[in-house]
Amino acid sequence: MIASYIRxxxxxxxxxxxxxxxxxxxxxxxxxxxxxxGLAEIASGLSFDVICGIxxxxxxxxxxxxxxxxxxxIPIRKPGKLPWKTASExxxxxxxxxxxxxxxxxxxxxxxxxxxDDLLATGGTMQAAWKLVEKIGGTPVACVCVxxxxxxxxRERLGAAPVHSLIQY
Amino acid sequence: MIASYIRxxxxxxxxxxxxxxxxxxxxxxxxxxxxxxGLAEIASGLSFDVICGIxxxxxxxxxxxxxxxxxxxIPIRKPGKLPWKTASExxxxxxxxxxxxxxxxxxxxxxxxxxxDDLLATGGTMQAAWKLVEKIGGTPVACVCVxxxxxxxxRERLGAAPVHSLIQY
Numbered sequence: 052m053i054a055s056y057i058r059x060x061x062x063x064x065x066x067x068x069x070x071x072x073x074x075x076x077x078x079x080x081x082x083x084x085x086x087x088x089g090l091a092e093i094a095s096g097l098s099f100d101v102i103c104g105i106x107x108x109x110x111x112x113x114x115x116x117x118x119x120x121x122x123x124x125i126p127i128r129k130p131g132k133l134p135w136k137t138a139s140e141x142x143x144x145x146x147x148x149x150x151x152x153x154x155x156x157x158x159x160x161x162x163x164x165x166x167x168d169d170l171l172a173t174g175g176t177m178q179a180a181w182k183l184v185e186k187i188g189g190t191p192v193a194c195v196c197v198x199x200x201x202x203x204x205x206r207e208r209l210g211a212a213p214v215h216s217l218i219q220y
Numbered sequence: 221m222i223a224s225y226i227r228x229x230x231x232x233x234x235x236x237x238x239x240x241x242x243x244x245x246x247x248x249x250x251x252x253x254x255x256x257x258g259l260a261e262i263a264s265g266l267s268f269d270v271i272c273g274i275x276x277x278x279x280x281x282x283x284x285x286x287x288x289x290x291x292x293x294i295p296i297r298k299p300g301k302l303p304w305k306t307a308s309e310x311x312x313x314x315x316x317x318x319x320x321x322x323x324x325x326x327x328x329x330x331x332x333x334x335x336x337d338d339l340l341a342t343g344g345t346m347q348a349a350w351k352l353v354e355k356i357g358g359t360p361v362a363c364v365c366v367x368x369x370x371x372x373x374x375r376e377r378l379g380a381a382p383v384h385s386l387i388q389y
Binding site for chain 2: 058060063064070072074077078079080082083084087101106107108110111112114115117118119121122123124125126128131132133134135154157
């Protein structure tokens, strides 16, 4: 049960929020194995060429999954971090907005891309990632997360995009 | 030859710097496999309990390596990102300073920790990571990187710490 490795941290990052801390899961060989095996099981039902992870915690699960499935990995990063030509996409936050970037040559020839992140909350980041992959000519096929905060309805925001998660709160 | 997957990007992040872009290596299934297999071969000669990766690109190689070797993973992060009790360490940059953090319970009982990052440049970040692991009672055993910019002498800065890298420039 990978949920038993998740630690609730109250009032982080601000009062009233209970943060789902994945570090106990990561630092356990068994926890990490179960999480990546769980993601791999979801992925086995999907057709894709490459995995895309969103900075920073999407890198953790995305690359381990990519290696386990023997496919490549595309990083989506915060602005100014990728050195080559990028496409960018902005999205709304509770207060203000945020932007993410991808290399324009990251998914050539319409490659099918599986999006991976640690957490699906309101879905804003994942929606922007989906649009980014389309913007560079890739074909996003599904969103896969370790934790889904179902009460924030990110799945609805993502519309027709298939969403899969290992743990739902 | 994983070096053939590395793309030189001139004048990034500033004029006169030639940035070693690892994204072509990551997005190739063969490139990623060769890189992680190479790190695993280095790791096979070392004795450790857990792998620690430094945000953000150390997450990419660190977690994939941890999964491949069936050990756990400890993230070292930028300030304010880790939700639980942290220890922190600051280090000098060319202009100003930077700080990294680790959870205080990340390496209990003197666990032996292998430090992983994508790039060894001047060694400042890696040296701070080494000190952080010691600060929380862990036992750092070696530093492993994909790329070493040998002309920046990071290895010397790290003193007696064993340093291993896949590609040297």
